[in-house]
Amino acid sequence: RIDGKRLWDSLMAMAEIGATPKGGVKRLTLSDVDKKGRDTFKGWCEALGLTVRVDAIGNMFARREGRDPKRLPVLLGSHLDSQPTGGKFDGALGVIAGLEVMRTLHDLNIVTEAPIELINWTDEEGSRFGHSLMGSGTWAGIYTLDKTYGLKDVDGVSVSEALDQIGYKGPNPAKPFPADAYFELHIEQGPILEKEGKQIGVVTGAQAQVWYDAVITGQDSHAGTTPPSARKDALVAAAKVITLVDDLMRARGEDGRGTVGFLQIAAPSRNVVPGEVRFSVEFRHPDDAQIQGLAKTFPEQAKALVEATGCKLDLTELFVIPAQPFDPACVDLVRQAAKRLGFSSREIISGAGHDAVYVARSVPTAMIFTPCKDGLSHNEAESILPEEAEAGCQVLFEAVVARANR
């Protein structure tokens, strides 16, 4: 069995890196803090005798050899980057639990048939460079390396520069290699498991999503002298789009998601009618058809609202991620492990995007969810219990070892 206390202690040690005053974590991808998290993780892996390689987009792979040189590796992992005001567990749980799996194998002197590789994916959150699942998406070939390298943060720093700055632009190519399976443990980040009192979520797939960048251009002018008829107020136009996004979400019931999470006035000043506003838009739904429908109708609806205010809308679709079902055999390994261990469980669709979604395109994949307090995530107050982490890690251990020894 895995060591629940060691797992928790390592989670807490990782949470120190980028700890925020309100009890959360700020470990933005490819920042100096992220480098510290990566270095610590690397040290922990190497202490177990694992070999750590880094690919061109900074994804880290810690390999434990198996007995049979012909067997493809079983992969597991998640991400160590966080939101600007994120929690201790979003991402870190999957990586540190993977480490605990490795430590347990090491302690018990178990050599699995297949090799096992523990992965820390680069920039899962997407908060800094605008593309969630960036590292796994580049690895999976969804984005070319050139495109990803060129993405910039709000300060104009590119992914390529940021990788160089922290020394994590590795020599290995960022592309899929033959692998037998991928397992990812993650907190649910939603309220379902907690509400139903289930210990384990058997994740059968992830919902569809579409993300946009929007720029509204109006005209800066004086708030005191510019009459209503002469205004081109980019913020008033943005407010109408924000309301539209919320309305479109609510029209789809409890399965709908629609969010403007980022917004910036170009030259904010109290007595200036805003002339330029930039913001993000994203929609999600378990049903692909809903997202395809929104991707068709939303741009036109938003444009009409913005133009009615005298402003101009420039909307860029950043990406569409179709709904992604996971591999039935891998999902069943998770289901069986939970049952064997006596944990209550239920099937669940992931509301969040995960690296598993892109890995699933080339490698049989499954995910394990554990509950989190009040379903809260992307919030410094994100919280789980040690026994919840332990249960998830134990299921991960069983599923990975079962697959590696099949």
Add this chain to the structure above:
Amino acid sequence: RIDGKRLWDSLMAMAEIGATPKGGVKRLTLSDVDKKGRDTFKGWCEALGLTVRVDAIGNMFARREGRDPKRLPVLLGSHLDSQPTGGKFDGALGVIAGLEVMRTLHDLNIVTEAPIELINWTDEEGSRFGHSLMGSGTWAGIYTLDKTYGLKDVDGVSVSEALDQIGYKGPNPAKPFPADAYFELHIEQGPILEKEGKQIGVVTGAQAQVWYDAVITGQDSHAGTTPPSARKDALVAAAKVITLVDDLMRARGEDGRGTVGFLQIAAPSRNVVPGEVRFSVEFRHPDDAQIQGLAKTFPEQAKALVEATGCKLDLTELFVIPAQPFDPACVDLVRQAAKRLGFSSREIISGAGHDAVYVARSVPTAMIFTPCKDGLSHNEAESILPEEAEAGCQVLFEAVVARANR
């Protein structure tokens, strides 16, 4: 007659200080750039033999003695601070034209009966510390010095610290002294004079205004997993308030003004439902009763909208400026000067706030407007013609000298 070319050259020299790539000016109050503008202005004044004193809030007074020691000074001036993306003339025209009046008196060896004092008011724009007309408002006793010193910019720098940093916390008390009159030349910042082809606006008063600070608190949560019913989206709530402000403005017709010019999400991230948003609100109207009505009803209406989204609104009224009529005798001096010089003119109410509004509470006051291109101000493209500046300056000269020699 004043020297139109010298006036224009000095305006352009001042516009170099804080010049922006798009042809505007960024000379934020009490910044290093503002210090450079102040130092330059001081040098120009002292070259004419004027004595420059500075008061506790950084207002600068350049005095030219008159013949009669018993006469009260005639004041003129405006401000050298600008918006973050401001124009070359908003404020600077009144100060540099005042300097040109002094230079002309000097060249012609004219000694007026009354002394004349040229003023550069601190922080007219209000963009950095949230209170427009800050220097003149403190001088006029609208705000206590302690209150003003404690105001902070978004980086937490207080007015007191900023004054110390640039060395403009002067020894003179910031309070009204006996004065005979105050004249301020300013660009209209609106479209009326240009549309009607008038060279001079005879300003009879300024409209009423009310300013607010707003904070909406909801809950940061995951954009992919948080269902509509569980969201407390502070940005969606803010969007409803922004729309309300625009609606309330439009319900008052072409005289209405309502603006949200500043807005910031506390922790912006594309896939986070925003948990905290801060923004500004202001309303203006020539009719006091309209502003009093809004100050009564808007807070309740905004609160209801915000609470319907599950969020909380914290609204602080920063100040109310009542409509301010100017002094009929001073206004008439402007009217007569324009007529005598053969300039076309019309009476006009100021849409913008001006230092003249607070000075008018203790000193007989008038203002002179000149047209600006497309009525555009608080915009880097703000533009006027040299002959428009010259006409305004000539009217200012005549009105000031007539008053000083009466």
